[in-house]
Every structure is written in structure tokens, then in C-alpha cells.
Amino acid sequence: MLLPRILALTLALAPAFVQAGMFPEDSTVKMLDAKGFRKAMKQNVTQVVAFVAPWCGHCQRLVPEYSKAALGLYPLVPTYAVDCDNAKNKRLCAEQGVKGFPTIKLFPRGGRVKPLEYTHGERGASAIYYWVTRNIPHGVKKLYNFDEITPWLEENKDKGRAFLLNNGKHIPILWQVLGNKYKDNFKFSVHRDRQGRSSEKMGFEKSKWGSSKVMFYPAGSMDYVVYEGLQKFDSLSKFFDSVIDGTADLRTANEEAKNEEFVPDEKELEIQRRQEAQRIALAHGGFNDLIDFEKAVLSGYNPHGPGHDGYPGMMGDVPKKEEAKPEDPIHKILKHQQQAESESAKAGQMAATAQGTPFEAASSSGQPQTATPPGTPAASPEPLTVAAQAESAQATGTSRPSAEADAARAKDEL
DSSP states (O other), X not given: OHHHHHHHHHHHHHHHHHHHTSSOTTOSOEEEOHHHHHHHHTSOSOEEEEEEOTTOHHHHHHHHHHHHHHHHHTTTSOEEEEETTSGGGHHHHHHTTOOSSSEEEEEEEEETSOOEEOOOSOOOHHHHHHHHHTTOXXXXXXXXXXXXXXXXXXXXXXXXXXXXXXXXXXOOHHHHHHHHHTTTTEEEEEEEOTTSHHHHHTTSOOOOTTOEEEEEEOTTOSOOEEOOSOOBHHXXXXXXXXXXXXXXXXXXXXXXXXXXXXXXXXXXXXXXHHHHHHHHHHHHHTSSSHHHXXXXXXXXXXXXXXXXXXXXXXXXXXXXXXOOOOOOHHHHHHHHHXXXXXXXXXXXXXXHHHHOOOOEEEOTTSOEEEOOOTTSOOOOOOOOOHHHHHHHHHXXXXXXXXXXXXXXXXXXXX
């Protein structure tokens, strides 16, 4: 009698346990209920939703692959899951036409556009990742040649234009997502500045690999403002939002963006460490076989390049603050010595001025010397030259100069 009761209790609790542990704690997949789903659909962003059931074997096999794809997309493309076995979500799943598990849907612009259903047979991480990135309706125009930039700017002069100089072959996901979000407000384009020559033609320094320049042209103008803030999704969104609603002048908004400090979050840094390796793995799996991948690399595709690394939601790597270089010890000694000489000389001059004009007396070496009145501190002697130090060392029988002599020698050599 005891065994059947244990078995019945296990079966009753199993769905709850499976549901609770369906996605790992560190997964970037977020579970949604009906209310959360409707809230997410109000946002004009591309997002992915997997409709699953905890008892479904196909869903359980999907979990690790879906989590890997979500890590590669994070945080630019939110990735969700809805438990259709939950009574509160059954109506939502019916409204979404879910007839089998798992059902994966891409919502290009939230609830504004009809969703796309994933119908490929393979449910691997790379297949899902590339299916999502290729279906973001970004509208970003690729300007292949430098001569195409000015005509594009003039053709779209009636709108604000966001232009990206980037030396990667592919449009960064961040730029695609921004192009999608602000599709109704601005025109977006990108030009591949492969070797930095286009930057030089536009009057900038030659760009380094992995760097990007964002330029914004106000409507009706051919003059641009170089965006100086962090190239993160939320930072660029804040900049574009302020331009749209007119809360700040363009240059003021840019100045505010420039002053924003990068504050790393430990959780985000951990995601970054996992994300870089995951994106490389996704890049390998995105081709039919290794031969295709090798061809892609030889043709210029770089899984380590822009758009494939950096703090989550950024173009390029985490900004690094320049650390102050330690002061050279010899220069430090010389600086202190010069300060002491200057202070001593000033003290002597002030005392002499108070009691009369200083007079000169011949020193034992025959050189003129400024005499100081009694009771005033004597000025520090001039540092010996290297030759004088050698003579002094011979006369005294010392083989090693003092610290002051070291400093004097360094001063002579400098």
C-alpha cells in the first residue's frame, strides 16, 4: 500500500518540479504568464517566445538548445517561454494557435506585426539563433562603397539619419535592433570601414579593429553629431528618445550621453564571459558543416569581430578606463629637489630684500656666490655635475655616489 501512495504523490508533484527546473537558474530565458506576455507584446521590439509543456519530451530536449540561443541573443532580443500546461495560460496558448509542443514564435515588432512560427525540423541552438537574427525587420541600409554615403544622406534628408561606421562584415545585432525599434522615426544605415580609410576620408583618425562610430544627422541637415556615449542599447535608446520627444537639444543630449559612466554589473559580466564562448559556438553551428564554416572565415567572416563580443548589449568590448601611469622615481626625486631649491631661494630672497640688497662674495672656487644675511637659511647648493661627482668620489674615497648624486646624474642625462 505504501508504494502506490508514494508513486501517486510523485506523479502529482512531478509537473511542478519539472516546471520549476525547466530552465536553469542562470538561463536568460524568462518564463511568462498571460499577463506578462501581454505586457511584453506592447513593446516595439523583436522577441521570441517558446510555448512549452513540462511533461513534453521534445520540450525538455529543447531547453538546453533554446537557452544557448537565448544567451547569444541576450539582451537585445528578449527570449521567453510560456508554460501552456498551466491553467492560467491555456487561454493564451489557444489564442496563439498552439496545437503542439514546443511551438516557437518570433514577434518581429511585439504585437504590432503578425508573428512568424519556427517550422524548421532542427531545433538546435544555432538554427534558432540564425533564424531570429535573420528575421529582425531592421530596415538598415548597407552602404557598400564610400561614394554611396552622401547620396543616401541627401535622399533621406527629410528625416533624422543614424549612420554607423563599423569594420565588421555583418550588421551588428545592436544596430539591427535599434533600426527596428526606431524604424518609424529615423533612417538607419551602415558602412563597412574595413581598413579605416573611410574614417580618414571623413576627417577622423584611422579606426582600430572593433571600433565603431555612430553619427546622427538631424532632419533637413547634412551636418552631423558624433555620438559620444556608451554604445549600449539602453544608452543609445535614451539618446534617440530625447531627440524624438524634443526634451533636449541634440548637442545637449550628446553631452549627457558622454558623461554617462560605465557601471559594470557582476551578473552581466558573468553573462558576458559565457556569452562570448557561446556566440563562437553558435557561429560554428550556423553552417552546414566545417567546410562551409572554413569558407566563410576565409571570405572575411570573423566570429571574434565586432558584434560578437563585448558587454551584453554593446557594440565592441567593455570600455576600459585609462589608469594613471606611476611617476618615474628619478623624476620624482628631481621634482622634490627642484621644489626644495625653489622654496629655499625664495626664502633667501625675501630675507635679503627685507634687510638690504644682496651682495656677492667670491667662493673658494672663484665663482660668484649670493651671500645671505646672518640668521637666514642658506640656499641649497647647485647639484654637482656628473664630472664633479666623480672628482668628489675620488677625493673622499667613496666608490658609490649618494642618492642626491644619482638624482643629479639623472638630471644631467635628461
